[in-house]
Structure formats: structure tokens, C-alpha cells
Amino acid sequence: xxxxxxxxxxxxxxxxxxxxxxxxxxxxxxxxxxxxxxxxxxxxxxxxxxxxxxxxxxxxxxxxxxxxxxxxxxxxxxxxxxxxxxxxxxxxxxxxxxxxxxxxxxxxxxxxxxxxxxxxxxxxxxxxxxxxxxxxxxxxxxxxxxxxxxxxxxxxxxxxxxxxxxxxxxxxxxxxxxxxxxxxxxxxxxxxxxxxxxxxxxxxxxxxxxxxxxxxxxxxxxxxxxxxxx
Amino acid sequence: xxxxxxxxxxxxxxxxxxxxxxxxxxxxxxxxxxxxxxxxxxxxxxxxxxxxxxxxxxxxxxxxxxxxxxxxxxxxxxxxxxxxxxxxxxxxxxxxxxxxxxxxxxxxxxxxxxxxxxxxxxxxxxxxxxxxxxxxxxxxxxxxxxxxxxxxxxxxxxxxxxxxxxxxxxxxxxxxxxxxxxxxxxxxxxxxxxxxxxxxxxxxxxxxxxxxxxxxxxxxxxxxxxxxxxxxxxxxxxxxxxxxxxxxxxxxxxxxxxxxxxxxxxxxxxxxxxxxxxxxxxxxxxxxxxxxxxxxxxxxxxxxxxxxxxxxxxxxxxxxxxxxxxxxxxxxxxxxxxxxxxxxxxxxxxxxxxxxxxxxxxxxxxxxxxxxxxxxxxxxxxxxxxxxxxxxxxxxxxxxxxxxxxxxxxxxxxxxxxxxxxxxxxxxxxxxxxxxxxxxxxxxxxxxxxxxxxxxxxxxxxxxxxxxxxxxxxxxxxxxxxxxxxxxxxxx
Numbered sequence: 001x002x003x004x005x006x007x008x009x010x011x012x013x014x015x016x017x018x019x020x021x022x023x024x025x026x027x028x029x030x031x032x033x034x035x036x037x038x039x040x041x042x043x044x045x046x047x048x049x050x051x052x053x054x055x056x057x058x059x060x061x062x063x064x065x066x067x068x069x070x071x072x073x074x075x076x077x078x079x080x081x082x083x084x085x086x087x088x089x090x091x092x093x094x095x096x097x098x099x100x101x102x103x104x105x106x107x108x109x110x111x112x113x114x115x116x117x118x119x120x121x122x123x124x125x126x127x128x129x130x131x132x133x134x135x136x137x138x139x140x141x142x143x144x145x146x147x148x149x150x151x152x153x154x155x156x157x158x159x160x161x162x163x164x165x166x167x168x169x170x171x172x173x174x175x176x177x178x179x180x181x182x183x184x185x186x187x188x189x190x191x192x193x194x195x196x197x198x199x200x201x202x203x204x205x206x207x208x209x210x211x212x213x214x215x216x217x218x219x220x221x222x223x224x225x226x227x228x229x230x
Numbered sequence: 231x232x233x234x235x236x237x238x239x240x241x242x243x244x245x246x247x248x249x250x251x252x253x254x255x256x257x258x259x260x261x262x263x264x265x266x267x268x269x270x271x272x273x274x275x276x277x278x279x280x281x282x283x284x285x286x287x288x289x290x291x292x293x294x295x296x297x298x299x300x301x302x303x304x305x306x307x308x309x310x311x312x313x314x315x316x317x318x319x320x321x322x323x324x325x326x327x328x329x330x331x332x333x334x335x336x337x338x339x340x341x342x343x344x345x346x347x348x349x350x351x352x353x354x355x356x357x358x359x360x361x362x363x364x365x366x367x368x369x370x371x372x373x374x375x376x377x378x379x380x381x382x383x384x385x386x387x388x389x390x391x392x393x394x395x396x397x398x399x400x401x402x403x404x405x406x407x408x409x410x411x412x413x414x415x416x417x418x419x420x421x422x423x424x425x426x427x428x429x430x431x432x433x434x435x436x437x438x439x440x441x442x443x444x445x446x447x448x449x450x451x452x453x454x455x456x457x458x459x460x461x462x463x464x465x466x467x468x469x470x471x472x473x474x475x476x477x478x479x480x481x482x483x484x485x486x487x488x489x490x491x492x493x494x495x496x497x498x499x500x501x502x503x504x505x506x507x508x509x510x511x512x513x514x515x516x517x518x519x520x521x522x523x524x525x526x527x528x529x530x531x532x533x534x535x536x537x538x539x540x541x542x543x544x545x546x547x548x549x550x551x552x553x554x555x556x557x558x559x560x561x562x563x564x565x566x567x568x569x570x571x572x573x574x575x576x577x578x579x580x581x582x583x584x585x586x587x588x589x590x591x592x593x594x595x596x597x598x599x600x601x602x603x604x605x606x607x608x609x610x611x612x613x614x615x616x617x618x619x620x621x622x623x624x625x626x627x628x629x630x631x632x633x634x635x636x637x638x639x640x641x642x643x644x645x646x647x648x649x650x651x652x653x654x655x656x657x658x659x660x661x662x663x664x665x666x667x668x669x670x671x672x673x674x675x676x677x678x679x680x681x682x683x684x685x686x687x688x689x690x691x692x693x694x695x696x697x698x699x700x701x702x703x704x705x706x707x708x709x710x711x712x713x714x715x716x717x718x719x720x721x722x
Contacts, residue, residue, distance in 0.1 A: 002487055003394075006394050006395045006400070007393050007394055007395070009384065009387045009395060009403070012395065012400070012403065013384075013403050013407060016400075016403060016404045016407055016494055017407050017411070019491065019494045019495050020404070020407065020408050020411065020494050020495075020497075020498050021411060021498075022495070022498070023495075023498035023499040023501075023521075024411075024415070024450055024498055027446070027450065027499065027501070027502060027514050027517065028443075028446055028447060028450060031510075031511050031514070032443055035441070035442040035443050035446070035509075035510070035511075036439075036440055036441065036442070036443050054434075057356060057357075057358040058354035058355075058356065059288045059289065059354060060288040060289065060291055060292055060354075060356065060358070061288060062358055063287075063288055063291040063292070064287070064288065066584055068508055068509075070507040070508070070580070070583075071507060072507070072580065072656065073658075074655055074656040074657075074658065074664065075655075077658075077663070077664050078655075078664055078668070083508070083509050084509060085441065085442045085509035085510075086441075087441075088440065088441025088442055088444075088445075088509070089440055089441050090440065090441075091440055091441045091444070092436045092437040092439070092440045092441075092444065093357060093358050093359055093437040093444050093448075094440070094441050094442070094444040094445045094448070095358060096445055096508065097584075098360060098504065098584070098588070099584055099585075099586075099588065099589065100584035100585070101268070101672075102668075102672075103668040125271070128669050129669070130669050130672065130673040131271075131669060131672070132267075132268060132271045132672060133271070134267070134271060134274035134275075134282070134286040134287055134288070135274075135282070136286075137279070137282065138282065138283040142283075145430065145431060147429055147430040147431070148422065148429075148430030148431040148434045149430070150426070150429055150430065151422040151423060151425075151426035151429035151430035151431075151434065152422045152426075152430075152434065152436050154422070154425065154426035154427075154429065155420055155422045155425035155426050155436055156436060158425060158426075159420055159425060160440070184429055
């Protein structure tokens with residue numbers, strides 16, 4: 001059989017393809033639907049949070065920080081409850097990372113504040129002596145891309161039925177509705193309102209001035225995202 | 231006519247050899263910079279505060295992995311295909327104007343793709359998925375390049391004189407098909423600009439999969455991109471170049487069969503070992519773990535087949551630096567394919583995952599196996615492609631030892647760093663509290679990060695010696711009238 005295949009490239013290629021495709025089908029397909037279901041208490045990202053998530057991705061934060069807490073005592077002691085599949089239901093792409101040069105950030109919103117992040121992103125080693133994380137000062141001047149975040153919200157709402165403007169169940173039995181603007185101007189206004197709340201907790205006058213003037217620096221969006229990680 | 235030996239046409243091979251060397255230097259240089267940034271964070275602002283956005287670790291990290299994987303390695307694979315393909319199929323590229331055009335078109339599109347990738351990653355335009363960072367317009371370009379590669383492979387096979395496909399061709403076919411399947415499915419994404427009716431950036435897209443599914447598809451891809459880029463085509467290369475260079479026949483056809491079909495079937499299952507103790511189903515994790523261990527069989531099958539090909543001719547290892555590269559490459563392949571399965575065992579993975587031990591594992595495979603094999607391939611091809619004897623054998627031997635030392639420093643320091651950090655993360659004191667804060671587990675790594683950076687630097691120095699040696703071969707040696715035969719004739 002093998003000698004015959006080696007003289008018939010077409011059938012050889014078909015054979016190889018079947019052999020390599022098999023494992024993917026068996027491993028990925030069976031749990032596909034179940035794994036994409038959200039757990040109760042998981043809500044989609046707001047426009048500003050999503051813009052912050054884009055800042056996180058743009059700067060490859062995931063190259064050094066994981067967002068996956070493994071079910072070990074040492075990890076739950078350090079980072080909080082271990083991760084559940086449904087908590088990631090609205091994460092496109094997933095940001096688990098594969099290397100912890102810095103600590104996990106899955107629930108960083110539970111134990112770090114806006115103020116802490118502001119200081120830390122400006123000068124990591126000043127806040128955590130010995131830190132090897134680079135400073136991200138350009139985030140204080142670069143402007144966040146709210147339009148693209150809004151475009152993503154529109155896309156996921158339309159293509160994947162992500163529940164924007166719909167009540168989402170919380171753990172205590174209440175519901176939360178994450179609003180999405182009905183046009184670009186409204187989306188920007190909503191993001192700015194959210195940014196003002198963050199900027200109020202920040203010390204940097206430049207950031208405060210920018211937000212007051214209707215512009216949102218990347219750092220504000222990033223902090224909104226980090227604060228949402230709980 | 232029939233009695234005259236075929237004149238092979240190496241135009242496209244030469245183009246990709248050039249690309250291999252350029253992108254190798256770029257990718258490895260960025261790697262060395264990254265290594266020094268981890269040891270000395272001041273290097274993040276090496277070009278000043280104003281350019282820090284473009285020189286800091288996080289922006290450079292994807293550039294490093296992509297330029298060595300899809301730049302250096304893929305170019306080397308393409309160069310080797312356009313050399314080996316003609317020879318084992320007994321047909322010259324010069325015989326088909328169409329295939330020649332496709333080959334050149336592929337090269338120039340590839341060159342444009344490289345520029346697009348470098349620019350977009352510097353700008354921070356990325357999907358964040360490892361080894362699949364490119365946004366959708368570049369993905370489309372990559373698919374086109376890959377289709378052209380497929381046409382080159384199957385086109386040459388279509389007009390072949392030798393009816394039986396040599397082992398190397400099996401692996402090239404598999405590499406082509408595997409990457410095609412994986413890349414397409416992992417990069418399923420919706421461009422937001424079009425889906426939202428023209429809002430925001432045109433480059434942005436959103437993954438078709440979310441959360442756990444996205445992770446599963448990504449690591450099914452990520453692990454097997456390693457299979458079909460870093461393993462399969464490299465095995466294709468050693469199956470051709472080692473017998474040619476040593477003048478020995480492949481040790482066993484049956485072992486080749488077993489390891490080829492075994493590798494094809496088993497490799498794809500092992501992706502789950504990247505997700506052990508994550509939120510993917512337990513059975514997927516266990517499957518990933520078990521199949522990783524089974525994977526030792528076909529991997530070692532190829533490597534042992536190569537080492538036994540040298541049976542009775544071991545003196546060549548001492549006398550020829552080119553054989554040294556290939557034999558040590560096979561050995562690193564065995565080493566790396568044993569280390570990987572060990573890390574895939576659940577209890578070991580609990581310590582190793584997220585640490586530098588994984589980084590060490592990747593690098594003993596890529597530096598010791600992939601890098602050595604590609605350089606050996608170029609060293610073997612250069613005299614035949616340029617019809618000139620190789621410039622310097624002693625420079626090559628020196629390079630070999632410098633780079634070997636570099637690899638050893640790299641993986642030993644990363645072993646110690648990884649296991650140290652893994653153990654410190656989980657250490658509890660007598661009251662059951664965590665013994666170390668996270669920063670303690672970072673500062674302790676400083677000496678190992680420094681050693682690793684030195685190891686990487688040595689490898690880069692060796693690579694520059696390699697580039698110089700090839701350059702001098704092209705320019706300093708007299709042209710031979712006939713293509714050089716058999717084992718590489720080398721200058722003193």
C-alpha cells in the first residue's frame with residue numbers, strides 16, 4: 001500500500017490530510033457549543049473597556065501576563081477563584097497567555113485600583129521595587145480608538161448575538177444591562193462618560209485635562225478594562 | 231540529450247537563501263535584545279524615551295517569534311524545497327516557465343508580506359494569538375503565498391521523471407497540507423469594519439471563536455504550527471542532506487514509514503498539552519498529555535534513522551563540520567522531543583507551565599535542531615548553487631562550537647530559572663500562607679536571564695559568521711566549471 005501511495009501523489013496527499021485532520025475533529029467539535037456558554041455573572045465589555053482591551057492587545061500585555069488561574073491552592077491564594085470556562089464567553093480573542101513573566105491578571109480588578117495602575121504604568125519599578133516591566137508612558141498621550149471598539153461591539157452583537165442592550169443575569173439574582181450606543185457619536189459620548197469616572201480617580205493633570213476636553217488617553221481605557229477583570 | 235546530466239535551475243533557491251540569512255539576523259538580533267531587556271530593563275528604552283513604544287519588550291516579542299518562525303525558518307524551507315524538489319523528482323525548474331514564474335511570484339509576494347508584517351507589528355496591529363498575530367489582510371496574503379507554494383510542490387510533482395516520491399517529498403507535502411488546514415481554521419475572523427458598516431479601523435477583526443474554544447483552536451494550531459513548520463519540513467531536509475553529504479544511504483525505509491505516518495497521526499492530538507489545568511475539558515487535557523508521550527516514538531524514529539545512517543562512518547563527524555551540524559541537530563531533536571513529553575505530564579506541567587522552562591524547551595528545539603539544520607542545508611547547497619567551493623571550513627567549525635556553547639547556556643539557564651520560579655510560586659510557609667510574593671520570583675531570575683542573554687548572543691555571533699562564510703563563498707571563490715558532486719568539497 002505504501003509503495004503504491006508513493007507513486008500516486010494525489011492519493012498520498014488525501015491520505016495524509018485524513019490522518020492529520022482526524023485529531024482536530026475529535027478534540028474540538030464535541031464540546032464546542034457547551035464551552036461557549038457564559039456562566040451567570042459574566043457580562044459583555046462596555047465600549048471603553050473594549051477599547052482598553054485593544055490597548056492591552058496592541059501592547060502584547062498577554063506576552064507576559066496570563067489570565068488563567070489554575071485550580072491549585074497556591075494560585076487561588078495568590079489570584080482568587082480558579083477560572084471557569086463560561087467566564088471567557090465574551091473574550092474574542094482569549095487572552096490566557098502562555099508565560100507569566102509578570103503575575104496573572106484574571107481578577108486584577110479585585111485587588112488593584114485606578115490610582116495603583118496609574119502610578120505603575122508610569123514607573124513599574126517605582127511601585128514594585130525590582131520589577132522588570134517596562135514603563136508605558138506613551139499610553140498617557142496616545143488616544144484610545146473608541147470607534148474600533150464600537151465597531152467590534154456592533155460586529156459581535158450582530159454576528160455572535162452578544163447580549164448588548166439586553167439584561168444579563170448576575171449571581172445575586174439581579175440583572176445588568178450593558179448598553180451599546182446606537183451610533184458612533186453616542187458610543188463616543190458613552191465612553192467619555194465612563195472615562196470621566198476613571199479620570200476622577202487619577203492624579204495626572206494631563207489625563208484629566210484631556211478627558212475634560214473630550215479626548216480619551218489609552219491609559220484611561222486600559223484602566224477601565226483592568227478594573228473590569230474580576 | 232538523455233545522457234547529459236540535468237542542469238537544475240536554482241534562481242528561486244538563491245532568492246530564498248538570501249531571505250533566510252537576512253531574516254535570521256533580524257529575528258535573532260531582536261531575540262537577543264529581548265533577552266537583555268529581561269535581564270536589564272533599561273534596554274527597553276535603548277533608542278530613547280521617544281521611541282520606547284517601538285523598542286519595548288512587549289512590542290518586539292511577536293516580531294521575534296514571527297521573524298524567526300515565518301521569516302528565517304520558512305525561507306530556509308522554501309529555499310530547500312526549490313533545491314531538493316528538482317533533484318529528487320529529476321526535473322529542472324528551467325523546464326517549466328510556469329513553475330518558474332510561480333516561484334518568483336511567490337518570493338516577491340513573500341517579501342511584500344514580510345514588510346507588511348514588520349510594519350504592522352511595530353504599530354501594534356495584532357490579533358494577540360501566538361504565531362498568528364497577523365490581521366486579516368495579511369492573513370489573506372499569506373493564504374495566497376501558501377497556495378503558490380502548493381502549486382510549486384504539486385506542479386513539480388506533476389512533471390516529474392522519477393515516479394516514486396522520495397521521503398523528503400512526503401514531508402514537504404505534509405507540511406504544506408498541515409499548515410494550510412491549521413492556518414485557515416485558526417484565523418477565522420470577522421473584519422469589524424465591514425460587519426459594522428464602515429466604523430473604526432479597517433485592519434481590525436474579531437475571532438470567530440470565543441474564550442475556551444478560541445484557546446483550544448489556537449493551541450491546536452500553535453502546537454502543530456511547530457509540527458508542520460519546525461519539524462516536518464526540517465525532517466524533509468535532513469532526509470535529503472544527511473545522506474547526500476555523508477554519502478551514506480538512509481538506514482531503514484521501514485523506520486521512515488513508521489515515523490512518517492506515526493508523526494502525522496499522533497502530532498495533532500498533542501496540542502491539548504498547552505492547556506493542562508485550564509478550562510478546556512479534562513479529557514482533552516489528558517489526551518494531549520498521553521499523545522505527547524506517544525509522540526516520542528515517531529520523533530525518535532526519524533532521529534535514530536538519521537543517526538544510524540552514519541553507521542560505520544562516524545569519523546565524518548570528527549572531520550566535517552557540516553556533518554557535525556546535522557548530527558548534533560538530530561541529537562537536539564531527540565532531546566527536545568523527550569523534554570516536551572516530560573513537560574506534558576500533568577504533574578510536571580503544573581510546575582513548568584507559564585515558566586521559562588517552556589521558553590528553554592522551545593529554544594533547544596529551534597536553536598539546536600531547526601537553526602542547525604537550516605544552516606547545514608544552506609552550507610550544503612551554497613557550493614552547488616553558486617558553483618564555488620565553500621569559503622572556509624575552519625570558520626564553520628569555530629561557528630559550530632560557539633553556537634553549541636550558546637545553546638547549552640540558553641537551555642540550562644532556562645531550566646534552572648523555570649523550575650526555580652515554578653517551585654517558588656507554589657511554596658507555602660508553616661502557616662499555610664504563600665512563602666514568596668510574585669516579585670521575589672522575578673528578581674531571583676536575574677542571573678539566569680543574564681546567562682541566557684549571553685547564550686543567545688553567542689548564537690547570533692555564530693549566525694553572523696555563517697552569513698559571512700556564505701557571502702565569501704558567493705564572492706571570493708572561483709567558479710567551477712561543473713556542478714560539484716557528492717560530499718561538500720571544502721576549502722581549508
